[in-house]
Amino acid sequence: MSEATRQEAAKALAAVEEVTAVVLPEPGNEVVALDAAPAPVAEEIRRRMAELDLSDTGSIVNFGSAAQAELQQISQAMLQDVRNKDVGPAGDSLRNIVTTIRGFSVSELDVRRKLSWWERLLGRTAPFAKFLARFEDVQGQIDRITDDLLGHEHKLLKDIKSLDLLYDKTLNFYDELALYIAAGEEKLKELDGKTIPAKEAEVKAAPEPDQVMKAQELRDLRAARDDLERRVHDLKLTRQVTMQSLPSIRLVQENDKSLVTKINSTLVNTVPLWETQLAQAVTIQRSAEAAGAVREANDLTNELLTANAKNLRQANEVVRTEMERGVFDIEAVKTANADLIATIEDSLRIADEGKRKRAAAEEDLKKMEADLRDTLASAKARSTGSGDSLGGSVRG
Template structure:
């Protein structure tokens, strides 16, 4: 069996002086040196695992996300864009009848109720952001410590591989030659012990390789948690520095626009009233002028009345002439009738004779 003495299977570069120092601490004749070999470096795995577990179970991230979601929900629920919409028919009638407050006043009252919730949520988010940034710093220190632990494991692995290589190439062949010498009756036992110690060291180096793999896997996990915390902290900062002030600015603009719209409505109503009054006055003046000029231009007697009176007068004269003519005709007829009656009387008298 042959192993590299300048690095590990993963290709990490190690300090030769440190590897030589660690290799010198291994004595195959002393089993305790093999058991202690790399134990200090391996003990860091427990601390790293506990730190990873604590970071994963950190409730600050979950609470910060919930607080951020709650704040955004509150902001979305308070829609200031409705001020920019034109009021409906009922809203206009209510304002004209004076039965309700203006929309701007209602929005301000709602804002006063919501402002406390927003400020409380902002304070909680700021506290969560501080804890997240502290977690980021702790995770950065933990990453550096884990990286040092990883390099320490690599140095121990390189030292153990160097001792194994030297043992396989030099120590065991020499012990085998001694065991073949009849003059050394204890040499076979020493060879057996040496091989057992060699195998124990090989298992120990294998355990260190497994521990190094754990360290290698924990590094990206630490970075992932750290990046999530930094992203969430940056999001909280963005909301507190941009979203909330922008929401308040939008509210102020919407209220200003609403006040401007209400003032414009009042001016429009006054202008419409002025126009109606001006039109009504002009129409009244026109109608009065027509009536006055009509009366002024009429004569003392209307032509129709004169014509009607003239027609009545002519008819009266004609009636008088007709009646007079009828009277003359009646008198002539009466004269004729009287003459006839007188003639008949004379005839009757003439015809009368005295008896014999």
């Protein structure tokens, strides 16, 4: 880690100690009524009662809204550069509402969703970032991580200070709501105890032609009174929600302070440890690669020695065998001699067999010739003697 990063971390640590030392005030408990309030508070309650104009519905509806103006400005300033992705589930809910209104789905933009077969075909599932990270400079990656951590630290420190201001303004709004609630309740007490009974008496005492108008004014006054009661009830609910938001702001602040402290510890302690361990890992990896290269060289040498010895033995055996052989192998001569003798014997046997067959054929020829003569002689005797009568009877 560079010296500039260490200095930034030291500055951040001082800022953490500064924001941690801030003690936030506690909110008040109950709403103080006008008759029990101290003089300054009573004056503030009367001033807020003066804001009410029962003849103007808008003054009742907007009663107490001015107290939230400054709080709203601070909240808007905090949200000025915030994107939906920065507010977690709340941002997701807001984004879903917006996309529903606009008519398209954000699921196509969600990197956590299951990709379609077309996207898988195009290779969007390939861990391209991991592939690129393999070829990036290690020190550059560490510096990038430290820069990101410093950026988060600065944002969190800014958020802590903004939350301090937001807490103060929320607490002021909480106290202002108490004043408006006290003013509203005092006004309701005044209406119920004085104004409305006086208007009722005025209606009864009015001449008959004016009673309808006076009765309408009484109804309007009672309606305004009911609107004011509902408004005061809403202010009480708002005050309760505001009181619940105060510990929430504190909790977020404490979490942010813990994160800033953890980030600072990571920058000061963990990142140098990373660098030391990575340096060791590089040395170990290079030693392993060198050992692997030496092992491969030794293996190659052994393989060459073994292969050459084996090849030499085989070649020597072939050469020496050929050197010790004669021009003709005795076995080949024996085989050729045996084949020659067998050939001669076969020739003699075939010749004797031919003679025997010719002698037998000659005997067969003589026998066939004798048989043919006898047959011809017999046929001639039949044609001159009984053979004619026999032949005639056969023909007749």
